[in-house]
Amino acid sequence: MKMRSFWVGTLAGVLVLGAGKYAALTYAEETASSKNTVPAAQCADSETAYFCETTPEKTVRLRRGEKTIWELHLKAPEGKPYIGPLCLPDGRDVALLRPKDHVWHLGAWFSWKYLNGVNYWEPSHGKTKLADHSVKFDGAAAEVTLHLVYFDARDPGKIVLSEERVISFSAPDETGSYAMTSRHRFTAGEKDVKLDRTPPHSHGGGYAGLAFRMSPTLSAFELKCENGETEMTKIREKSASWIEYREKETGLGVRMTVLKGTPETRFYAQHRENYCFVNPCPVLTAPRTIPAGETLELAYEIHLGKR
Numbered sequence: 001m002k003m004r005s006f007w008v009g010t011l012a013g014v015l016v017l018g019a020g021k022y023a024a025l026t027y028a029e030e031t032a033s034s035k036n037t038v039p040a041a042q043c044a045d046s047e048t049a050y051f052c053e054t055t056p057e058k059t060v061r062l063r064r065g066e067k068t069i070w071e072l073h074l075k076a077p078e079g080k081p082y083i084g085p086l087c088l089p090d091g092r093d094v095a096l097l098r099p100k101d102h103v104w105h106l107g108a109w110f111s112w113k114y115l116n117g118v119n120y121w122e123p124s125h126g127k128t129k130l131a132d133h134s135v136k137f138d139g140a141a142a143e144v145t146l147h148l149v150y151f152d153a154r155d156p157g158k159i160v161l162s163e164e165r166v167i168s169f170s171a172p173d174e175t176g177s178y179a180m181t182s183r184h185r186f187t188a189g190e191k192d193v194k195l196d197r198t199p200p201h202s203h204g205g206g207y208a209g210l211a212f213r214m215s216p217t218l219s220a221f222e223l224k225c226e227n228g229e230t231e232m233t234k235i236r237e238k239s240a241s242w243i244e245y246r247e248k249e250t251g252l253g254v255r256m257t258v259l260k261g262t263p264e265t266r267f268y269a270q271h272r273e274n275y276c277f278v279n280p281c282p283v284l285t286a287p288r289t290i291p292a293g294e295t296l297e298l299a300y301e302i303h304l305g306k307r
Contacts, residue, residue, distance in 0.1 A: 068085055079128045089172070089177055108180070113208035160188075177306050180302045181302075188294055195287060195289070226242045235269050264283050
């Protein structure tokens with residue numbers, strides 16, 4: 001598979017599907033265009049074609065006509081890259097961004113809870129920073145490589161943890177279904193790094209890592225987990241590799257799968273009116289330590305549509 005690649009910030013581009021045509025714009029050409037899209041004359045099927053593009057606002061997205069299917073935000077005030085919207089094939093956006101009850105929930109995003117006792121989940125001293133990134137497009141598929149660092153704002157010169165993250169989006173199939181995979185490689189700095197969470201309790205706790213805060217629409221969907229459980233406290237008691245929220249009438253839904261986890265991984269899942277949230281926490285049953293200079297690898301998939 002041959003992919004076009006470039007560094008965002010020095011070159012931005014658009015790749016369009018439609019009559020086998022594509023177009024790429026330089027950063028200067030893009031920013032001169034108020035809509036930041038390929039000229040209509042170059043897009044033979046602009047209303048139905050999928051096309052990937054980057055924007056001056058440091059986002060990467062897939063569009064079909066005027067509709068954004070998914071969008072990865074690289075420049076966020078929280079410092080954490082996040083994805084939203086994330087749409088089902090029928091156009092419904094299932095990602096909920098910064099809800100009033102938890103304004104730090106960012107659609108689909110990754111955040112540790114505690115690193116060496118410092119809070120990185122809610123606004124606190126723990127900071128996540130994007131160091132650099134690159135983007136590759138292959139038609140309606142995209143791959144984004146991120147390099148991030150984690151540090152305590154009270155001692156910003158010391159990197160606690162570094163990460164290479166590769167986020168890949170498949171091209172939508174004939175039903176409009178697609179998948180996002182997120183692969184992570186964490187390396188501890190000069191000291192051991194203890195990964196921890198708030199211990200699980202009767203109404204919550206036990207969260208860290210890749211998380212997905214979903215639209216309240218999914219409260220009407222059916223929840224299924226590989227381990228056969230449907231209630232939060234029961235789901236987290238048993239290991240499972242996948243969990244899903246699916247609409248009976250249409251067959252559309254969201255499935256999250258652990259491709260590479262830890263022995264401590266369990267799903268923390270909420271499924272109630274106005275609160276749908278899923279997180280395969282890699283430290284739910286117990287904390288885990290990455291020794292100084294050593295690594296931890298994790299990988300996940302979020303599939304949207306029909307299976």
